[in-house]
Amino acid sequence: YKRVTVKSLVDMKQKGEKISMLTSYDYSMAKIVDAAMVDVILVGDSASNVMAGHETTLPITLDQMIYHATSVIRAVNRALVVVDIPFGSYQSDPKEALRSAIRIMKESGAHAVKLEGGCEIKESVKRILNAGIPVMGHLGLTPQSIYKFGTYSVRAKEEDEAEKLIEDAKMLEKLGCFAIVLEKIPAELTKRVSEQISIPTIGIGGGPHADGQVLVIHDLLGMTHEFNPRFLRRYMNLYEEMGNAISKYVSDVKNQDFPNEDEQY
Numbered sequence: 357y358k359r360v361t362v363k364s365l366v367d368m369k370q371k372g373e374k375i376s377m378l379t380s381y382d383y384s385m386a387k388i389v390d391a392a393m394v395d396v397i398l399v400g401d402s403a404s405n406v407m408a409g410h411e412t413t414l415p416i417t418l419d420q421m422i423y424h425a426t427s428v429i430r431a432v433n434r435a436l437v438v439v440d441i442p443f444g445s446y447q448s449d450p451k452e453a454l455r456s457a458i459r460i461m462k463e464s465g466a467h468a469v470k471l472e473g474g475c476e477i478k479e480s481v482k483r484i485l486n487a488g489i490p491v492m493g494h495l496g497l498t499p500q501s502i503y504k505f506g507t508y509s510v511r512a513k514e515e516d517e518a519e520k521l522i523e524d525a526k527m528l529e530k531l532g533c534f535a536i537v538l539e540k541i542p543a544e545l546t547k548r549v550s551e552q553i554s555i556p557t558i559g560i561g562g563g564p565h566a567d568g569q570v571l572v573i574h575d576l577l578g579m580t581h582e583f584n585p586r587f588l589r590r591y592m593n594l595y596e597e598m599g600n601a602i603s604k605y606v607s608d609v610k611n612q613d614f615p616n617e618d619e620q621y
């Protein structure tokens with residue numbers, strides 16, 4: 357298969373072909389996701405939640421993100437692999453942001469990075485782009501600033517916030533970002549943003565008008581069961597199915613059904 361590039365994503369928007377994006381954090385999962393023809397694999401800092409069990413995305417480190425990204429890159433033949441720059445490794449100043457982006461690109465072999473925020477991170481985005489590193493933006497609900505807002509509720513419901521978000525999206529486009537994630541904003545606002553910029557928008561809880569959709573793979577597979585936002589569609593109930601399989605193994609061991617005659621040397 358032909359590799360997905362930042363250029364092919366912009367072409368997809370022009371052709372009206374929706375972009376599929378999912379997270380992965382390890383080799384085995386990324387192999388399955390890539391083989392299923394997902395266009396973009398995001399090594400999200402949601403690894404802090406689903407991999408490490410933290411309550412927020414703040415604790416995950418740059419080294420840990422690079423470890424996840426390296427594992428994913430080894431598995432992928434087709435998808436574009438984008439890596440989140442984690443909290444605390446780009447906010448101090450643009451040079452730190454560039455250093456972190458370079459470490460991700462060099463040490464993991466990833467294809468692009470993603471950072472949260474609009475005008476606040478303008479200089480950092482510029483510097484990273486100047487180094488030839490593709491940048492994906494992320495607006496709306498930005499989980500790295502959860503303590504500023506206090507809740508994970510829908511963002512930009514008021515017109516002043518909506519206008520700021522549109523300005524931020526236009527700015528990111530003008531700087532040269534290749535796509536923007538829009539998280540948990542009204543469907544109508546996603547529509548406005550997507551119509552006003554030529555780079556693709558990728559929604560999560562942003563309604564049907566985004567140029568693509570993204571979900572956390574564990575949520576889509578139903579491996580997580582405490583997380584139930586309205587936008588989430590579960591395609592499996594792996595939490596239950598895996599639990600049943602593992603219980604069966606336990607009882608087979610206890611009952612001495614496993615291993616049987618064929619399963620030994």
Ligand code: KIV
Binds near residue numbers: 379401560
């Ligand atoms: O970290 C993540 O998984 C993300 C997506 C939800 C967009 O940033």
Ligand code: NA
Binds near residue numbers: 400402413440
């Ligand atoms: Na993220």
